[in-house]
Amino acid sequence: MHIRDLPHADPGVPDVRSGGRLLRWLYRQQLGGQTKALCWGLVHTGGVASFPVPVGIAVQAVVDRSGSRLLLAGGLLLLLGALVAIGDVMLHRAAVTNWITSVARIQQLLARKTTELGSAMTRRVAAGEVVAVSTGDLEKIGWFVEAVSRFGAAALTSVGVCVALVVYQPALGVVVAVGVPVLALAVLPLLPPATRRADEQREKAGRATELASDTVAGLRVLRGIGGEELFLGRYRRASQDVRRAAVRSARMWSTISAVQVLLPGLLLIAVVWYGTGLALDGRVRVGELVTVYSAVAFLLYPLRHFEEIAMAYSFSRPSAKRAARVLALRRPADGRIAAPGTFGGDLTDPVSGVRAPAGRLTAVVCGDPDAAGRLADRLGGHPADAPEGTPSVLLGGTPLDDVPREAARTAVLVQDKDPVLLSGTLGELLDIPASGSVRAEEALAAAQCGDVLAALAQGSADGSGDPMASHITERGRSLSGGQRQRLALARSLVADPEVLVLDEPTSAVDSHTEARIADGLRALRTGRTTVVLTSSPLLLDRADHVVLLVEGRVAGTGTHRELLRGNAAYRAVVTRETDADDGPKAASLAGRAASGGHFARTGTDQIEETA
Template sequence: MRIRDLPHPDPGVPDVRTGGRFLLWLCGRQLGGQANGLFWGLVHMSAVAAFPLPVGLAVQAAVDRDGSRLALAGGLLTLLGVLVALGDIMLHRAAVTNWIVAVARMQQLLARKTTELGGAMTRRVAAGEVAAVSTGDLERIGWFIETLSRFCAAAVTTVGVCVALVVYQPELGIVVALGMPALALAALPLLPAATRRADEQREKAGRATELASDTVAGLRVLRGIGGEELFLGRYRSASQEVRRAAVRSARMWSLISAVQVLLPGLLLIAVVRYGIGLALDGRIAVGELVTIYSAVAFLLYPLRHFEEIAMSYSFSRPSAERTARVLALSRPVDGRLTAAEPPSGDLHDPVSGLTATAGRLTAVVCGDPDAAGRLAERLGGHPPHRDDEKDRDRDGGAGAGAGGERKSADRPLSVVLGGTPLDDVPRDTARTAVLVQDKDPVLLSGTLGDLLDVPASGRVTAAEALAAAQCRDVLASLAQASADDSGDPMHTHITERGRSLSGGQRQRLALARSLVTDPEVLVLDEPTSAVDSHTEARIADGLRKIRTGRTTLVLTSSPLLLDRADQVVFLQDGKVTGEATHRELLRTHPDYRAVVTREPDRPHHPEETP
């Protein structure tokens, strides 16, 4: 594939069982590119390897004072020079193309995986590791792919030169043929230690990257509490650890490079010493000695490629392991049903026993905030969390589906919408039916118009969604900062992750985006945690009005939202323990009252007024 043909129409389905299998699959997907690199590598290195022949011919012609042979040697040198230049240019072009094509394929695979997992990706793997995979790890794997064709050309050329030397001058050729494998394998005992140090460096670099990303994400809060210097000191310390680990790794690779220079030098000295003895005895001519010397000197060139492939593989192998782990993350992709229309009806979670009635506003209160996050993840169609599966196994190994249906313990329990498990519905159809807004929704960089330009039913306009989310003050501030001085907030640029906005403003814009989409089922995880109580009350009224006739489920502990819900469900230890209106649960459920009022529960007496 050429660079101009990128991106790949289909990046393929990678083999992610191990890092080695992933590298093998990646190389197999571009055999044509590797073959092209190998061809031009052979042209280049064969031309370089052939230089000793005309050089020896020229020396011998000069000794014999043969002008015709000297001219022939000059012509051969000119031809070989052209082939060396052409082969080197085309080899570099092919190798870089292989590198870019491989990295582009991996980037597409990671983008597809990110789209598939959504917000659940950072719950399963640290954000710093995702950043390390998508940057440094892809670079290292691409380096190995780039080096592979050069190494193969060097290996084939080395074997060819050794065979030619044995045929041309058996006594010296056998010495070289026996010495080259020993030289190529001499650095192998040092590779495990070098790999360990390289792994240590990458691990420390990943932790530093994660610390940096977390610090940048919380910079506004850090400035508010005066914690900038503290986190700067932590990052400085982590950075110094990375530097020390890099120095230790570089020392080991320097030692390997020294071995790769020293041992071939000793072989060259031994060959020359032995060859001089043969020349003094008259057993070989001076030109033959020069030819053999030049050939052995050439063999030092492909040895550098052996060192490079060893270094690139040792760096790329753990990177491939990490990349394979990320790409191995999965969720149901395609169901067993092919219905064109998304299902509708009551939303039921068999793990917790929660049921959200169709067309109503249901609020959910969880005693454990982590359980609320896992519930939102399940409602979005992701498999149950490990903790949920442990709870299921402890409770008997099976759960009740909609209508009392029991499911096997060896199959993850799926959320059911209108009697249809979401696992049985194609992913795109399930996403049309159910939309989950995370507790920390992300705003991508772009204009406000771009932010609200999302797939939608068309029933809710952007203006209606912004009004329901109480974004009037947000629109006013954005209008003042509009890029074209038109005063139109839709043309105002929003920075990455909405960092130019306050937490409450980001939260309301994210809510407006979800309302514009107008899905059959909308799940909101703490949608008003960063706004004041007056704004929250107006948002609750606007949400109830704009979602009339649609199923809405809000995970919250805010009394203002709970009081406006049609029904409130209380979850304790991941299971439904109460279901009624907000005021009824306050009166009858002490644990619910303790969570909502944020006060320690005390014994309740019948004569007391709640």
């Protein structure tokens, strides 16, 4: 796998049963890259490990006054230097490639999971946890995956050096062969507390990130109630907890690093002391002693890889556990049957009792916005947060949860109350998979986007004045709330699905624009099934069929005028009237609607009659 081949054509299906299994799965997905890094690592560490041989030959050649062996030693040093340089460059290249490809794989999996769950993801896991997984956790996971090959090369080279020393100089080689495993295992008792402190730091950092995310998201509300300083104080305390946890974790890891310096130093002293005695007794030559000393000094290098792999695993394990928890999120069973050739008909929700007749405009009135949002999510099929055993929505008698998700989403499109506009030109925003029956111009006209087009034309990217070439900033931040809402509605109309579910599509526009949108929506969606969740009399009056929900169940059906006259609960939701004697006013409102008048919402969201 090369970086130029990213993104992955298929990131695969991860093993998310645990964090460790996810790490092993990632490693198996790039065996070719790991093997390449291991081979180049062996070239690099093998070259470094071989340096003591020419150094020992050179020292002994000076003692013996042998010019030929001195030249041989110089040639070997040049050769080994070239091997070490090439191996180091290629090892770094292969290791970085492994790091980037593994991180890219997780990023693609997270993006796929986000697409699958949609807005339901943040109802299953905290937004701060998603942010932590998508940023810092990916770096730590990639660090461990790429460090495995370098650690493997260091471990194999260390074993080879120990065996070679035992064969080359048994008296000193046995001391080294016994001492090196002891040094490698000496830090094991320190790893559990170091891991616990690292986990504590990650947990506190995740809580601080979540708190920061929630504070930023609700900053406008916090300022309105004077709670900005209160929440900032909470974040300061949380950040200080993270700092203290990081210091405690760093102290433990610095202790491990100190042990990794101290114990090899003691081994080196022991080898020199013992080898000097052997040299004085004439049992080893000076060159052999220098070779053994250089080999032991080299072993200090791979021992640092032991420390690194332990640290990388300790840091990546909780990160992988968090990533596995996010990637393990699932919607209900999907694709138990094939999608029928003709997929349409009445849309029915067995949970609430709502039925939207095929080819009609149905409005649903619900006093609880959260309940309306849950209904919209359920009507789209495969709700991620639905309790086990919840019956599926039926489209023409076919359960949406039983057909492949792509087929369900093609048939039913849900636009929630806070649609997102991605950055790009207006033409790109409307260039989406669609039936082709509705042109962009028709959809924009129905959504009453004339003033939006005029404003965008002034800032067209090519200076042509074409609004389709105008750039829309991220999330449409340069537009007002009403403009964003209307563009999102136009995008949904262009898609022209068999069933379109709109959750409060006109909550941010004025009453006159809302009335025109209601007329345009009804005209453009003729013959298509449309469900609008709203309490706006303007939209309700244009609907063919109105359903009232009370506590999540159908409490009344009919036309807007019929319910306004005969259903007190409906009247209370739509007109905000709660008095028992509001019948005459309701009749007057219904009569005005029948004669062509309409209703306008004031700033307090009450209903007043307008001519």
